[in-house]
Amino acid sequence: MGNDLITQAAQRVAELKGYFVDHERFVPLAEGFSILAEKRLVDIQTGRISEAQGLALSGQSGAGKSAAITHLLAQEGQRLADRGYGDSTIISLRVPSPATLKFVGQMLLRALGYPIGADRHAWYIWDLVQHHLKERRVLFVHLDEAQDLASRGTKHELDSVTSMLKTLMTDPEWPVGIILSGTNELEDILNHDHQLARRMKAVRFESLSPAAYGEDILDLLENYCELAKLEPEDDVLELSHGERVVHAAANQFGITIVLILDAIEDAYLQGQKTLNRRNFIRAYHRRTSCDAEFNPFVVPDFMRIDARQVFSRENRR
Ligand SMILES: Nc1ncnc2c1ncn2[C@@H]1O[C@H](COP(=O)(O)OP(=O)(O)OP(=O)(O)O)[C@@H](O)[C@H]1O
Ligand SMILES: [Mg+2]
Structure with a gap:
């Protein structure tokens, strides 16, 4: 990852952070x-x-x-x-x-x-x-x-x-x-x-529930992709991905946006033209330093994960 890429990613994400999402709330x-x-x-x-x-x-x-x-x-x-x-x-x-x-x-x-x-x-x-x-x-x-x-x-x-x-x-x-x-x-x-x-x-x-807001958050993600000039891959457009994002953001609207921006930043850092689930996996890991077993974008039963926890590790001997 070159320094140029890092500087460019930082600049592009700073620009995206300047947008205010006029949500119904x-x-x-x-x-x-x-x-x-x-x-x-x-x-x-x-x-x-x-x-x-x-x-x-x-x-x-x-x-x-x-x-x-x-x-x-x-x-x-x-x-x-x-x-x-x-x-x-x-x-x-x-x-x-x-x-x-x-x-x-x-x-x-x-x-x-x-x-x-x-x-x-x-x-x-x-x-x-x-x-x-x-x-x-x-x-x-x-x-x-x-x-x-x-x-x-x-x-x-x-x-x-x-x-x-x-x-x-x-x-x-x-x-x-x-x-x-x-x-x-x-x-x-x-x-x-x-x-x-x-x-x-x-x-x-109010907090967002994954079931009620999964769809809404996919729209938000698509809008951010458009602003970011990244093409969303199929795996981030599935309803279950929207639900994962809401859950991973501890059901909070602001954190949802931060998570999407972190994933976009990761895609920029990888030099990608698209956004995919791996970007979310890495973004969540960077935020929390949790093992894959505690990453809502990895495990199938993501609802069991407490998304407010950081540094979660599998019990290792
Ligand atoms: N409507 C929005 N549009 C764009 N970004 C937003 C919006 N709402 C929140 N964010 C993003 O989410 C982050 C967290 O939101 P914010 O700091 O407002 O939360 P908060 O409710 O004040 O939390 P705390 O109680 O911890 O202070 C912000 O830094 C901002 O990046
Ligand atoms: Mg505050």
Whole structure:
């Protein structure tokens, strides 16, 4: 495998990674968000102040939450600019660790462009946060990995952060919508805080089942092959292959795409003009370092394999 081939493969795959797949699951998220944004804009136009609403997106790791929200916020930012709201913004950040009230406030302030030392009190930091959210006309704040709000900090810290989020949403001068995305533990946080939950629209990215989505994933694979300029061989167009891909991706949409791209990369590295099952076998092996006995693209009874496991080995003496 020459260096040229590696560089070329990396370039072509990077290009493919730039595509966002507008799957049907994206529709409720995008619609939910548009409604929130429209309500807020009407309030701004009419000078009315009402509580902002938020949105919570949950789903397992690899479901595609971060990718979907990033795409959505970019799209929405463009739409706001087209409609003359270019000075209004959306701030997005990952929940920091530890997720204490003070640290979350500090990170938010930094995302707003006002870094501040740690020697300040939490109330002072949040006062500044509220001030700058208004000054910069921030419509929405997105917190990714929001389940981490409950992970490290004490229950007391969680309560103070969620209560601060409610304060932002109900600010009498400049209410800000909160968007939370995270794994299913995010649902627990909302179930414990009914005041926060009732201000949120909830969207969940469900896991895919191989039986229901096998066909769908074959269409996705064909589309990627077209973009990649590779001809799919018969063995990757069988329904059972679609089911294998879903299962090998631990039933998660995002991981499914990653796996397809890994197989495409393998085909490029082999200098192939077609995509076949061997590319998937190798791609899965590279991801997990599992023996062939634990590779869903090799064994007939692939459903027994736990696709979240890595480094699985056959028991050898
Ligand atoms: N709609 C999509 N179009 C193209 N690629 C996608 C899409 N959704 C997900 N992906 C790919 O899948 C990968 C995993 O998705 P993502 O990071 O969004 O998962 P997640 O749900 O945020 O997982 P985690 O909970 O572990 O953060 C992304 O890096 C991206 O490459
Ligand atoms: Mg994520």
